[in-house]
Amino acid sequence: MSRLEQVPLDIRKGRISGSIAIFLGALNLLAVLCFHFPEYLTTPELRQVYNVEVMRFVLTGSMILAASLSAWALFRWGAKRIGFTGISLTLIAVWLGGANVEVGDFDQPIVSFGLDWLVLALLSNAAMFVFIERMWPHNKDQLTLRPQWRLDLVYFIFNHLMISVILIVTTYFSEELFGFAVHDGFQSMIRSQPVWLQFIEVMFAADLVQYWGHRLMHENRYLWNIHAVHHCPARMDWLSGSRIHFGEVLFTRSTVILPIYLLGFAENAVNGYVIWVGVQSLLIHSNTSIPFGPLRYLFSTPHFHHWHHAADAEAIDKNYAANLPVLDMLFGTYINNSGRWPKSYGVVGKPLPEGFLAQHLYPFIAPPKPVAEKQ
Numbered sequence: 556m557s558r559l560e561q562v563p564l565d566i567r568k569g570r571i572s573g574s575i576a577i578f579l580g581a582l583n584l585l586a587v588l589c590f591h592f593p594e595y596l597t598t599p600e601l602r603q604v605y606n607v608e609v610m611r612f613v614l615t616g617s618m619i620l621a622a623s624l625s626a627w628a629l630f631r632w633g634a635k636r637i638g639f640t641g642i643s644l645t646l647i648a649v650w651l652g653g654a655n656v657e658v659g660d661f662d663q664p665i666v667s668f669g670l671d672w673l674v675l676a677l678l679s680n681a682a683m684f685v686f687i688e689r690m691w692p693h694n695k696d697q698l699t700l701r702p703q704w705r706l707d708l709v710y711f712i713f714n715h716l717m718i719s720v721i722l723i724v725t726t727y728f729s730e731e732l733f734g735f736a737v738h739d740g741f742q743s744m745i746r747s748q749p750v751w752l753q754f755i756e757v758m759f760a761a762d763l764v765q766y767w768g769h770r771l772m773h774e775n776r777y778l779w780n781i782h783a784v785h786h787c788p789a790r791m792d793w794l795s796g797s798r799i800h801f802g803e804v805l806f807t808r809s810t811v812i813l814p815i816y817l818l819g820f821a822e823n824a825v826n827g828y829v830i831w832v833g834v835q836s837l838l839i840h841s842n843t844s845i846p847f848g849p850l851r852y853l854f855s856t857p858h859f860h861h862w863h864h865a866a867d868a869e870a871i872d873k874n875y876a877a878n879l880p881v882l883d884m885l886f887g888t889y890i891n892n893s894g895r896w897p898k899s900y901g902v903v904g905k906p907l908p909e910g911f912l913a914q915h916l917y918p919f920i921a922p923p924k925p926v927a928e929k930q
């Protein structure tokens with residue numbers, strides 16, 4: 556455990572402002588690199604969505620904020636190392652051109668890194684969920700920078716940088732392997748429905764496929780060793796949900812996109828679902844006990860999914876659904892435990908190796924576990 560992890564952040568004010576400054580400073584630097592090398596470091600699908608001028612404005616504001624917080628940490632709290640690091644990152648970003656880097660025409664290679672996707676996701680997700688977890692924590696003693704946060708951050712970074720590989724694989728899977736099953740007349744009929752109805756249908760269709768794919772990974776002893784990576788964190792928070800073996804990322808995304816592709820829903824309905832599931836997948840892992848009231852029977856909540864990650868015997872192989880608990884109710888895998896939270900999380904028995912590479916190699920070297928001992 557590092558020194559920073561051992562020190563409670565809330566009693567080290569300089570470290571809080573300094574840490575935010577370093578976090579922003581690093582993201583600013585990466586954003587400047589995106590302006591310099593858009594062909595290699597940005598995602599074509601995402602570039603169509605955001606406005607570059609707005610991004611320049613956000614970057615300028617973020618650089619001013621990072622510099623101010625660094626100065627605050629340095630001069631108000633005397634946090635020299637952390638303050639100087641924050642200022643240095645901002646100065647390097649300015650030296651590299653800051654928000655004023657010109658972007659000319661360029662050819663798009665087949666594969667690029669999703670650095671723009673990473674920067675935007677990390678900034679917005681961290682801001683939203685660190686706030687939620689500090690305001691309405693479930694485990695009040697758990698720090699934001701708890702043990703193994705670095706490992707989960709590596710997973711978050713990798714799975715975002717690989718966005719174009721994920722899109723290529725999922726598109727190939729649906730269009731090349733299942734393109735023959737597309738029926739234009741049927742798709743027109745689907746698209747003629749109101750968008751709100753299509754949104755519900757997308758959610759149900761995608762969640763149904765996700766439910767059985769997820770359950771298969773729990774019930775098949777070989778696939779379990781891949782999925783065990785997602786279950787190995789002993790602490791739950793918004794970042795821990797990123798710990799997913801890349802093989803599982805490709806498997807889940809490819810299978811979930813299939814019903815959406817075959818049914819041919821309208822773009823607005825699909826985009827709504829993508830945004831919903833992006834927030835929801837982080838929320839259900841986060842360390843928060845926001846009361847959702849009766850909504851907890853309608854949508855999966857942190858309480859619902861924390862029980863899926865529980866090491867308690869009563870919760871093994873329960874609550875598979877990503878969004879709709881009704882699927883678990885229908886297929887006999889629902890556990891409610893209203894008002895009670897799990898005692899512990901993680902895999903039962905021999906722990907998985909630590910480290911991104913070791914965990915990615917784990918399914919190939921670990922013997923398949925007997926079903927009774929798999930969690």
Ligand SMILES: [Zn+2]
Nearest residue numbers: 769773782863
């Ligand atoms: Zn699972």
Ligand SMILES: [Zn+2]
Nearest residue numbers: 785796840860
């Ligand atoms: Zn999970």
